[in-house]
Amino acid sequence: MDTFVQNLRFALRMLRKSPGFTLAAVLTLALGIGANTAIFSVVNGVLLRPLPYKDPQQLTYLWEGTPQFPEMSLAVENYRDYRDRSRSFASFAGFRTESRDLTGVDAPERLKARMASASLLPTLGVQPALGRNFTAEEDRPGGAPVVMLEYGFWQRRFGKDPNIVGRTLTLDGKPHTVVGVLPEAFRFFSPRDIWMPLEGNLPAETRRGNHPGLYGVARLKPGVTLAQARADLETVGHALQKEYPNEYSTILPHLNVLHAELVKEVKGSLLTLLAAVAAVLLIAAINVANLMLARGATRERELAIRAALGAGRSTLVAQLLVESAVVALLGGGLGLLLALWGVDVLSSARPEAIPEVASFGVDAKVLAYTLVLSLGVGLLLGILPALRGSQVALAGAMKGSEAQALPGRHRVKARDVLVVGEVALALVLLVGAGLLLRTFVQLQQLDVGFKSEGLLTLEMSAPASRFPGAESLRAFTQAATARLASAPGVRSAAVSAGMPLLGASESSIRVVGQPEPKPGEAPLAVNYIVGPGFFETMGIRLLEGRYLDARDTPTSPRVMVVDEVFARRLFPDGHALGQRIKWADMEQEIVGVVRHVANYGIGGREPAGIQMYQPYTQLPEKFIPMVREFNVAVRAAGADAVAIIPTVRREFAALDPDQALAELKPMDEVVLESLGERRFTLHLIELFAALALVLAGIGIYSVMSYAVAQRTREMGIRMALGARGHDVLRLVVGHGFRLAAAGVLFGVFAAWALTRLLGTLLEGVSATDPVTFALVALGLGAVAVFASYLPARKAVKVDPVVSLKAE
Structure with a gap:
């Protein structure tokens, strides 16, 4: 115990003597440990912490499904x-x-x-x-x-x-x-x-x-x-x-543990983020290990003297490990403060996929994780410098560092290997971020099937206490759309039961004239009940036939419009118009085919189900009282949907003072919300990848700067023997580029294997997309050249006379 206290005091004294090294090492580790602690606090709260109920392991969640629709x-x-x-x-x-x-x-x-x-x-x-x-x-x-x-x-x-x-x-x-x-x-x-x-x-x-x-x-x-x-x-x-x-x-029932069902949508993303911050921490630790190796080279004289005075190798290793542990614990303490701030940020930005029942923060488990992580990092980043530093040669060290020849090959190789490792890790993170970014861009560019710009959406209700029958319901919806459509700044308005991106009910159907499907095998169609002007207001393009319009009255022949997927899947010969569909014991004729719209979200997570649109005006009297919650679409005269929100509120207040509007927002906002979980993951991965890139650049710069400082004599000799500035420049930059190239090579193989784990998060882009891999590799190469160029400029300015004075 006395030896440990003595080593601790000595470590603190030595760190105070090198404030630049201490500050750089502590800040670097604080970033890595802080990011890890913040993400682990979310993982702990969502995936590891038991639900806040009595004996939560006994709680189960029940739903049912069919082979066609497994989750109902x-x-x-x-x-x-x-x-x-x-x-x-x-x-x-x-x-x-x-x-x-x-x-x-x-x-x-x-x-x-x-x-x-x-x-x-x-x-x-x-x-x-x-x-x-x-x-x-x-x-x-x-x-x-x-x-x-x-x-x-x-x-x-x-x-x-x-x-x-x-x-x-x-x-x-x-x-x-x-x-x-x-x-x-x-x-x-x-x-x-x-x-x-x-x-x-x-x-x-x-x-x-x-x-x-x-x-x-x-x-x-x-x-x-x-x-x-x-x-x-x-x-x-x-x-x-x-x-x-x-x-x-x-139909069969399905049962699972309640906790597993709550977290299944976000589990993959959280584990991906945890792996990403682990890579950032490794890069940070590599940078600090490089700093310690460089610092160890300047302490060879001190260590040699201690060895000469009787300190054994184990004593020297213990001393150096205590120093690295102190640095890591200081970094962990500062990282914990950063994590407290990070948890607040993550909490405010939490996507809907993270269940509300999961509360995350810094608790005893997170504190223990931070402590173990800090000590583990301290051991890992200190072991190599400690072993290298303890292998001092008394005679060589006593001559003084300025009279030394080139630094030992083992030390150079160790630093080079560490740089190669952090470049490889940075490439893996950057490739992952690039793939997610390309996915996000492609999802934003996907055609949702309607024009979201300038479109406002809201929800209203018609309770039975105020609208008891079909006649009053029809009158209310007609009055609401007419009033909104004639308001200043509004181009058109329409009501519906169900709204693209917000979902709609599903109904079993069959094609009249085709064999009766077996029980439970009838096609299920997304069923939108729409008022007049719905397609025009939403901006859903007509492909064949006509829209639903004023000619579709309660007494006219029953009709419907279907989407292109419905037409293609049920009528592969391309003749959907005029076909009759049976739904709820009613036959309806298909009079139009429109573009497919995104129903529950954007991307391939939701199957491209068939869709049908029925006129609200033709809904049977017995069904109308069942539809009491409506979506309303309002198309602004201009491109700014937000500008008409006060107008919409004012018109509803005049029409029905007791009407409580909900979810009043531009459709562009709904589109972004549908990407919420992926956007959350993407932004964090981008942040960690950027941090990894900066740390990798700093790592290359620091290694090359140290190499130039250690090779001043060599540079002077080369220039004295006739080497030109660009020769020295090429020598230094080439060394840095070779390190980066080796890191890129290893990183490409690692990324090729690991990015496959992102499969559930990717959309429209392969996990081994060559464009992303190539751009990231070129970008890292450019960073390596720039990071090597800065110290290379110093090497070019070396005065041969000054550098040879040591001789």
């Missing part, structure tokens, strides 16, 4: 059968999301609502912070209208009023009693404003072919494994297939 929500009757017939679960709950209009207040507001069974909170092991949970009597059709508030909404709208329980809120025109407030730290999937009982808020259509966004959460019984629970549910599913062959023939 639960049909209501199927959910009830899974709940009632399965034997593997201690508790079973369901939930779905909707919206509700809060009225009777100064400013009407569209609230995000979660419809949850009374068993959901007990299944999660959560108690309300105020009041109580729903009762079984309230969670049934016709149950008392009650509501729970999420903490954030209670705080924002009611100032955390402690007397909120028992108050009445008017939701969609109906009074609801507040029975509870959820805890402040409680999170469950995406944040909502209010919770309402599930059974009393299910859609009227509950047939097994209807999947209304309902999902299940169930807690395993003690001793029951996930595999056993899956087998149990599959048994129920097979029984339902026999009982309902026409509605359930190919």
Whole structure:
């Protein structure tokens, strides 16, 4: 212990004597360790930390699917059968999301609502912070209208009023009693404003072919494994297939651990980012190791004297390792401060794919990670300089560094190998960033099928309490579009149920005249219900036939428009016009074919499903009351959709003072939001790649500067013997370029192997894209030449007389 304290004091004293080295080393490591700690805090919070529920490992997530569509929500009757017939679960709950209009207040507001069974909170092991949970009597059709508030909404709208329980809120025109407030730290999937009982808020259509966004959460019984629970549910599913062959023939339930389902969309991106910052840290450590090697060369006399006084090699190695550990710990401490700031930045920029239930910050696990990382880096970056520094030759060192010949080959080779390594790592990062950048650019340039510039989108609702029947609903939508279309600065407006990029419902169809499909094998089409002028307002191009228009009335022949994928897939002979499609026991004639639009997002993650458009004016009377939430598209007269937002708000306030508009934003913003997760990953990878490039450039510059300083005598001799400046310039730059070329060569092989792991993040570009590889290699070569040129200029200015004075 005394020896360690003595080594520690000596290390601090030596570092104080070399403030330039200490500052450079600590700052370099702080960048690498800080970036690693920040990203690890996210990985820890999202992937490693257990969910904040009781015994979270027992919680499972339930959905259902078919071979054609493997991920579907639960049909209501199927959910009830899974709940009632399965034997593997201690508790079973369901939930779905909707919206509700809060009225009777100064400013009407569209609230995000979660419809949850009374068993959901007990299944999660959560108690309300105020009041109580729903009762079984309230969670049934016709149950008392009650509501729970999420903490954030209670705080924002009611100032955390402690007397909120028992108050009445008017939701969609109906009074609801507040029975509870959820805890402040409680999170469950995406944040909502209010919770309402599930059974009393299910859609009227509950047939097994209807999947209304309902999902299940169930807690395993003690001793029951996930595999056993899956087998149990599959048994129920097979029984339902026999009982309902026409509605359930190919559907089966799917079960997974709740935590795995929450993080599956973002897991790959986070692990990619963790690998990227690990590469940055390695490059930073290599730079510091190079600094230590260079510093070790200047300390050979000191180390030789200590060896002559009896210090053994192990003593010298221990001393040098303590110095490197101190540097690494100082870098880790500063890096932790940088990480605290970085976590705040990452938290504010978190994409939607990161579940809200995952909170990330610097906790004990992150602190332990930073400590272990710092000590590990200290050991790794110190071991080579320590071993080299301890191999001192007393006689050679005592002569003085100025009288030495060229530096030892082993030291030169060590520094060169380290530079080659950091160039290779930098190339891997830069190639990854380049591939992601090309993907992002291509996605932005993809044709989404409509014109987003100058287009405004919003959501409105027509609750049954104010619009009870089909006639009032039609009148309201017609009045809204007419008023908006005639407003100043507006070119056109249209309503729809479903909106490109925001999604729409899916419906089973069949082609009249073709063989009846087997149960469960009927094609599913994305079903847009659209008002007059929808295609013109959206800017969706007509390919064949005509748009839906004023001639399509409730009494005229039923028609529809389909997209090009629908026409190509169902009618490969190219004759879609005039064909008849059966949907919900109705036959409709195809009168037009339009461009395919992006439905749920941009890129290949969503299959290019077939799409159909039905006129709202021809929707059967029984279906119209089922469509009460509408998307509205408003086309500005100019290119600036934001400019007409005040106009749209004013027109709606005049038309319907109780209308609470939601998601009022330009469509260009919706397009960018659909790229949110990829944009988040891209920006971070770009940042780390840029940092790697700078560090690699600094590494080459420092090695070449040191080499020039050590070879001053050699340069002088060369110039004294007739070498010209450009000869010396070529010598130094050539050395640096050769190091970079070797690093590029190794880096290309490493990148070729590793970038394949980016497959799920890439779109429209190969993981081995030769253009990206070539551009990155050329760019790194240019950086190497520039980093070598700066010290080479100093070598050219060497005075042969001065450099030979040592002789």
